[in-house]
Amino acid sequence: MFAEDKKEEKSLNFIEEIIEADLQSGKYTQIITRFPPEPNGYLHIGHASSICLNFGLTKKFPGYTNLRFDDTNPVTEDTEYVESIKNDIRWMGFEWKHELYASDYFDTLYGYAVKLISKGLAYVDDSTSEEIAAQKGTPTEPGTDSPFRSRSADENLELFEQMKNGAFPDGSRTLRAKIDMQHINMLMRDPILYRIKHAHHHRTGNKWCIYPMYDFAHGQSDSIETVTHSICTLEFVPHRELYDWIIEKLEIYPSHQYEFARRNLNYTVTSKRKLLQLVQEGHVHGWDDPRMPTISGLRRRGYTPESIRDFCDRIGVARRENMIDVGLLEFCVREDLNKKALRRMAVLDPLKVVITNFPEGVTEMCQLENNPEDDAAGMREVPFTREVYIEKEDFMETPSKKYFRLAPGKIVRLKGAYIVQCEDFVKNENGEVTEVRCTYIENSKSGHDTTGINVKGTLHWVSVADAVPVEVRLYDRLFVVEDVASEEGDFKDYINPDSLHVITGYAEPALADAKPGDSFQFLRKGYFAADTESTNEKPVFNRTVTLRDNWAKAAVS
RNA sequence: UGGCCGAUGGUGUAAUGGUAACACAGGACAUUUUGGUUGUCUUAUUCAGGGUUCGAGUCCUUGUCGGCCAACCA
Numbered sequence: 001m002f003a004e005d006k007k008e009e010k011s012l013n014f015i016e017e018i019i020e021a022d023l024q025s026g027k028y029t030q031i032i033t034r035f036p037p038e039p040n041g042y043l044h045i046g047h048a049s050s051i052c053l054n055f056g057l058t059k060k061f062p063g064y065t066n067l068r069f070d071d072t073n074p075v076t077e078d079t080e081y082v083e084s085i086k087n088d089i090r091w092m093g094f095e096w097k098h099e100l101y102a103s104d105y106f107d108t109l110y111g112y113a114v115k116l117i118s119k120g121l122a123y124v125d126d127s128t129s130e131e132i133a134a135q136k137g138t139p140t141e142p143g144t145d146s147p148f149r150s151r152s153a154d155e156n157l158e159l160f161e162q163m164k165n166g167a168f169p170d171g172s173r174t175l176r177a178k179i180d181m182q183h184i185n186m187l188m189r190d191p192i193l194y195r196i197k198h199a200h201h202h203r204t205g206n207k208w209c210i211y212p213m214y215d216f217a218h219g220q221s222d223s224i225e226t227v228t229h230s231i232c233t234l235e236f237v238p239h240r241e242l243y244d245w246i247i248e249k250l251e252i253y254p255s256h257q258y259e260f261a262r263r264n265l266n267y268t269v270t271s272k273r274k275l276l277q278l279v280q281e282g283h284v285h286g287w288d289d290p291r292m293p294t295i296s297g298l299r300r301r302g303y304t305p306e307s308i309r310d311f312c313d314r315i316g317v318a319r320r321e322n323m324i325d326v327g328l329l330e331f332c333v334r335e336d337l338n339k340k341a342l343r344r345m346a347v348l349d350p351l352k353v354v355i356t357n358f359p360e361g362v363t364e365m366c367q368l369e370n371n372p373e374d375d376a377a378g379m380r381e382v383p384f385t386r387e388v389y390i391e392k393e394d395f396m397e398t399p400s401k402k403y404f405r406l407a408p409g410k411i412v413r414l415k416g417a418y419i420v421q422c423e424d425f426v427k428n429e430n431g432e433v434t435e436v437r438c439t440y441i442e443n444s445k446s447g448h449d450t451t452g453i454n455v456k457g458t459l460h461w462v463s464v465a466d467a468v469p470v471e472v473r474l475y476d477r478l479f480v481v482e483d484v485a486s487e488e489g490d491f492k493d494y495i496n497p498d499s500l501h502v503i504t505g506y507a508e509p510a511l512a513d514a515k516p517g518d519s520f521q522f523l524r525k526g527y528f529a530a531d532t533e534s535t536n537e538k539p540v541f542n543r544t545v546t547l548r549d550n551w552a553k554a555a556v557s
Numbered sequence: 558u559g560g561c562c563g564a565u566g567g568u569g570u571a572a573u574g575g576u577a578a579c580a581c582a583g584g585a586c587a588u589u590u591u592g593g594u595u596g597u598c599u600u601a602u603u604c605a606g607g608g609u610u611c612g613a614g615u616c617c618u619u620g621u622c623g624g625c626c627a628a629c630c631a
Contacts, residue, residue, distance in 0.1 A: 010570095010571085010579090011570090011571055011572075011573095013570085017573085036631090037631095038630085038631055040630090040631085070631065072630095072631080073630060073631075076630075076631095128629095129628085129629055132629080133627070133628085134627095136627050137627070138559090138627050139559055139560070139626060139627060140558055140559045140560090140627095141559085141627090143627090170629085171629060173629095174629055184559070184560050184561090185560070185561080185626080186560090186626055186627055187626075189627090192628095192629055194629085195629035196629080197629080211629090213628095213629075213630085213631090214630070214631050215631095217631095218631085234562070234563090234624080234625070235624090235625060235626085235631095236625095236631090237561065237562060237625070237626090238560085238561065238562095238625075238626055239626095241561095259562085261562095261563085261624090263569095266568090272631090273630095314569075314570080314580065314581075315569055315570075316569065316570045316571090317570090318563095318569085318570070319562070319563065320562090320563050320564065320623095320624090321562095321563070321564090321623065321624055322568085322569065322570095323568075323569090324568070324569060325567090325568050325569080325581070325582070327568085327581070327582060328568080328569075328580085328581050328582085331580090331581060331582085332581095334593090338593080338594065343591080372589095372591085372593095372594075373594070402592095404592080405592090413590055414590095415590065415591070416590075419590095446590065449590090455590075456592095457590095457592080458589095458590045458591065458592095459591090460591075521591085521593080523591050523593085524591045524592080524593070525591090526593095547591075547592090547593050547594095548592090548593065548594090549592070549593085550592055550593090551592040552592085553583095553592095554592085
């Protein structure tokens, strides 16, 4: 059980209420859910919500959850996606009961189709795609019957078998349900059940040249697995009538579909089509680019499974349209990493400080806490010398009144080391400050400070002689507008041209040992995770998220 | 012009006919050898009108606004 699940019981969401009622009434003694991705892309933060819901339900209530790949369209699907999906679900901390594929049921589904035809409830249609579209009518106008609608069951059976045997080219015929072309629900106007695709399938190879449509695969797959609560997003609400119709006519186990609103995150996109486009056109460096809202991207960025689960928990489950602030996701990862991440010092934009009264050639070790939030994390030693780097932004020639960092004549604490006072500074010909000269106060060392001086500011620093150069990748939101989908024109027009900055930072020696995936808090700068490409020779860090910064906020306003 | 689904602080969720709650974001103060963390305080006539009721965010009704539905995608 996850720690966050142990919190005091929150009120149930509407699906949990339904399940509780079903359990209490004795309708079920256990529940079965499923997570049904199509293996045609990587999982994203929206899927995370669905994963937490489906798997979370069977953690909370008796029962189990299957992983079922909805692989009914061979032309877009691939085993690469299957593997990434399994990997991401496990990383999220969930384990499925059975690994299943809709393609496992192709024979059964074929039999179901034959049964429907025999009952006079399906027919082979020779109409073209355009003709079928025309027959459908519109939401406000009824459709018209296909000229092939009244074929005999025997003829349909014969034709359908020939379809299966590869007698016809792609697109030449379809199997359609015979329901009602005047139905108020467009999906009930003789929906296509099977189409011809002479395509290689990632699992069944070339065995089949006809493939069932979503509506003729999903509900039956649920039924075959005796899924009790089949949970999907709101755009499938109109499909429920067809879902129930097929199950009823086939007289198979009655699974039930329940819909919730997909979660939208601002400043990003969560459409697989759009994400694929970003990858294929090189706007990002792959599905796991740390700017991507994919689970693999978030992982590489430094997000933890705990933080993503917490996020999903906080945003909840409902049926209304929503746009969730990415700030909440950031809050969740800060909260998690604050407890776990070891503190390290790294200077991202260096300015040299010379401590004029500190002896040359001497290295003095300083003891610093690895994590003030976790005593068990212990201490580490950091070398201090006459010359150190601080951040450029931590010195101001003419500071405002509320600035309590370094400035001419002002004192400041170098974290874990000494209190220093600024005596002088050097400028280059462009008027930029290139060096700050300070004196240190001898008996002010952290832990042994007998001066009684109260300093307002504390700076992070790195010894010049001991600094480890590291590549640091700073990320910003991928899009410049909150709601990309609602904007006019091509979504790519709203890509943030400054979503990535690669810089060289100077880190304390301990950071040279970072292993890919390790997370750290760079003091006063944010949380950073060693990238998958990081090595001891060339450490690379991704900024997961900055620290909250009240000073920066105040400066803006 | 049809059908379906929605509407509660800036955002996301709660309140199951009986005091509109929680979290994030924002603001203020305190604490702090990270301007981090932590603590305290603070921000709503529940889309609108009508109705039922002792009592309505909740039930009924009308309207308004938003989303979805006319892929051989899922």
